[in-house]
Amino acid sequence: MDRRKLVVGNWKMNGMRAHLDEVEAIGRVAAQHPAVEVGLCLPATLIMAGSERRGAAFIGAQNCHMDISGAYTGSLSAEMLCEAGASWVITGHSERREARGETNEDIAAKSAAAHRVGMKVILCVGETIEVRDAGRAEDVVSQQLLASLPEGAAADWLAVAYEPIWAIGTGRIPTMEAVASMHAALRAALATRIGAEADKVRILYGGSMNGDNAADLMALADVDGGLVGGASLSAAKFAPIIEAADKRMKAAA
Numbered sequence: 200m201d202r203r204k205l206v207v208g209n210w211k212m213n214g215m216r217a218h219l220d221e222v223e224a225i226g227r228v229a230a231q232h233p234a235v236e237v238g239l240c241l242p243a244t245l246i247m248a249g250s251e252r253r254g255a256a257f258i259g260a261q262n263c264h265m266d267i268s269g270a271y272t273g274s275l276s277a278e279m280l281c282e283a284g285a286s287w288v289i290t291g292h293s294e295r296r297e298a299r300g301e302t303n304e305d306i307a308a309k310s311a312a313a314h315r316v317g318m319k320v321i322l323c324v325g326e327t328i329e330v331r332d333a334g335r336a337e338d339v340v341s342q343q344l345l346a347s348l349p350e351g352a353a354a355d356w357l358a359v360a361y362e363p364i365w366a367i368g369t370g371r372i373p374t375m376e377a378v379a380s381m382h383a384a385l386r387a388a389l390a391t392r393i394g395a396e397a398d399k400v401r402i403l404y405g406g407s408m409n410g411d412n413a414a415d416l417m418a419l420a421d422v423d424g425g426l427v428g429g430a431s432l433s434a435a436k437f438a439p440i441i442e443a444a445d446k447r448m449k450a451a452a
């Protein structure tokens with residue numbers, strides 16, 4: 200199955216106008232590696248300016264509301280983010296599931312809302328260290344994925360990111376065997392819901408991905424790219440990850 204590698208930076212609550220030079224530099228790196236789909240999910244304040252300097256990278260948002268409009272102080276709808284220049288949105292990041300109490304149902308609704316306005320979605324799932332240590336990671340994360348999967352999910356608008364919570368920002372990653380096994384389990388779980396379409400859905404790995412481990416991670420059969428936090432904040436750190444994805448695309452061609 201030819202799945203185009205997808206490498207996306209999640210800037211989280213980082214980035215001021217001064218960092219738009221990095222957006223531009225990453226956009227140039229993306230242009231040098233057209234085999235890879237590259238994007239940056241920016242803080243909402245930078246989406247409009249970032250989308251003017253994005254080069255060959257797409258710009259995404261990090262969250263959206265599930266409703267179109269209304270009395271939701273401080274929230275942004277998918278339509279607003281899309282109009283500002285975001286073509287993708289992250290839903291279900293653990294930093295929102297945990298700290299903001301987002302439920303699987305909320306995440307399915309947000310993902311559907313984004314799809315309705317023509318945006319693409321990166322739906323995040325991942326386990327705590329307690330669940331991993333108890334040997335229940337694959338069951339728990341597969342269930343989380345199915346419970347937060349929006350109606351009509353299809354590969355042309357939905358990607359999944361497996362992000363073990365204990366690997367985010369810690370410099371620790373699961374073993375390659377554990378990542379391979381989880382990604383295969385998630386694809387199998389998807390197939391129970393969407394059948395053969397599951398083969399086309401890109402499943403990204405996220406959590407301490409960097410220039411040193413990206414090549415090994417992206418060589419795994421069901422790892423179709425990365426969702427990258429810290430190492431996406433500068434072109435210098437992000438470029439080696441994009442290059443690793445490009446090499447895999449060429450090796451597979």
Ligand SMILES: O=C(CO)COP(=O)(O)O
Pocket residue numbers: 209292362366367368369370405406407408426427428429430
């Ligand atoms: O949460 C992440 C991306 O969404 C991963 O963050 P780090 O790459 O900084 O570990």
